[in-house]
Amino acid sequence: MARFLISGRSATGDMGPRAKAAHGMLALVFLVLLTLPAAALAQDQVRLVEAGGDQYEARFRSPLVGEDLAPASTVTIDWEVELKMGLLYGEPVLSTRFRYDVTDYRLQLPTLGPGAVQLWSPQGAGGGAALPEGAPLVQPYAVRLVFRFYAPSQNAYVGLVQDVEAPGLSGEWAFNMPSSPDWGRTFVWESGIAKGDWVKAETAKAIWTGDLRAEGARLDAVSWSTADLMAYLAEHNLRNRAIATAEAVNRLLSGAARSFGYEVAALREDPKAYYQPAFRPRISLRLLRKYERLLSLPHSLQDGDRTAYDEAREEARAIMAMMEDDAASYAEPGPPRNELPGGAEMVFDDGALQPVFVELPLAFTLTDNGREDVDRVELTISDSTGVVSSEVVDLLNGGTRFEPSVAPGPVRIAVKALSEGALGQNTCTIQVHSRIVKGPGEQEYSLRAGETASLLVFAEAPQGE
Structure with a gap:
């Protein structure tokens, strides 16, 4: 097995069909030859290509946040990738694993509470709010990687495209689903007049078996989803529920005052008192008890025409129901992580079941x-x-x-x-x-x-x- 270790680079990009690279690849810095048993493989090399220590910065926009509401979100990741290349029954077999670490982010997302958009950032930097530990962050998916090689026999550069649909959680290695493309769909020209075209089958075979020199890898496209984070916020961020509860309390107090003549000014709640923090993991027990007591006043305290009070009870319940509908409306259409298609490791080993x-x-x-x-x-x-x-x-x-x-x-x-x-x-x-x-x-x-x-x-x- 030939093992190619490739040094790191930095890149920036935008979400979309193509993500732009900002820096070129550094030179090949390490090459060591190993041998690996390959029972079902031809007596050919199994190459391992590694690229790591790279940084990628992307801009993307939640589908729930229009361009007129806030700037795009940004996320920076360090990433590394490994590609195994082997021949199985004379056909190319490719297996990739990918790992990333989120190092920085500025997430512009719909707010669960007042306002249109909430900025989330690490430790609340840059005027944002801090997410609690354990909250799912932005999820990369549909990652397209291009491994670049120099083929001396062609005096040209070629690329090999690999897709990782479900990269997993930050810090975890995730495999793509191994592939066995036709020879005519294995390499893409990276230089010359045919740049971007598929390399023809016979030429691809010659390149594979020749002195193929790995030169690096780049992230060619990445899609982003905040669906898991939005679902987490809808369930665990109780800020809007606290604000709605305060408004419902005030509606009940007004109904009690009109029906029974109570003086309620000193008992009213200020909903703005619940605007901060942006992430509120719980509602004050005092506020919840106040709401429940006002919703079910003892008959001994209902001295008068209860029409206004009954109307206030219906309005308070409607406020709470609207709050639940509001939270449900923040469900992002992007794919949750558990719905992404997973991969599998391609095992090049005598002891494994043969593909x-x-x-x-x-x-x-x-x-x-x-x-x-x-x-x-x-x-x-x-x-x-x-x-x-x-x-x-x-x-x-x-x-x-x-x-x-x-x-x-x-x-x-x-x-x-x-x-x-x-x-x-x-x-x-x-x-x-x-x-x-x-x-x-x-x-x-x-x-x-x-x-x-x-x-x-x-x-x-x-x-x-």
Whole structure:
């Protein structure tokens, strides 16, 4: 395995179809050759390309904040990425993992309370308000990375595009879904008159097997979502609820004064007293008790025509209901993190289950290949759209057949051993019944409880579709 370590760079960009790079790549600083077993791989190199220590600054706008309300939000991240490149049955296989850390942000978001927009920033810097520890921050997704290489045989630069749909939380490594593109859709020209075009298949093969020199990576496009943060604020930031409760209290006091003649001036609340802090994790118990008592005055205190008081009670309830509707209206249409399609690690190892190329529809069987001794597994099937199914399965000698509906592309079949049965390790045969294009149609694993075996299936649409 050839291992390329690439130094860092800095970049800035805007949200949109293309994010702009502000600084160029630095030179290749380290190259070391390693060897790695590659049972199903050709006797070729498996390259590991690393780019790290980079900084990326982006501007984006919440769909709930118009340009006339506030400037765009900004976020700065440090990021690093690793790309594994290998040949599987003579076809290119690419697997990427990505990690980022949010280092700074200025988030212009709809306010849960008075005003149109609230600025959130670390420690309340720059006139913003501080988010509580544990609040979900802005979520990058649909990250497009371009790895840049110099191909001496062509005296030109080429790029290799990788997408990471769900980068995960800040500080966590996240894998994309491994891909096996056609040779004619592997490299893009980064220089010359054909810049931006796909490199033809035969030339791409020559570039792959030649003296390919890694020169860096860039973030080519990033989308941003604050959906998780807005949902968190709607549930946990009680500022608007406190303000609404104060207004409801005042409405009830006015109704009680008109109906029963009470002097209430000294009991009125000032809603502006609840404007700060911008994040209010709770409502004063005193205020809540005051609201409840005024909403249900004892009959002994209702001396007079209660019409105005009853109207005030309806108005107070309407204020509280409107507040709940107001919080619900802040739901951003951007994708929550848990709805983003996850990835899977491509394992280049003799001990791993070997990837299989098949034609859809997908069908496979799990069979206990030893004595039937209550081996139990958790079966999770994922495709490019996310988790398709997850269920607990008891392994049987007669086998259990599965025919999941999956999207064309990479599919991950993960089998986690929940028990080892009465006779030792959790043993199983995975037999693929789909039309096999390349790879073994039948494989075995042996797991301890808690271990997971993953089978990567590259599923092609049926011919003619």
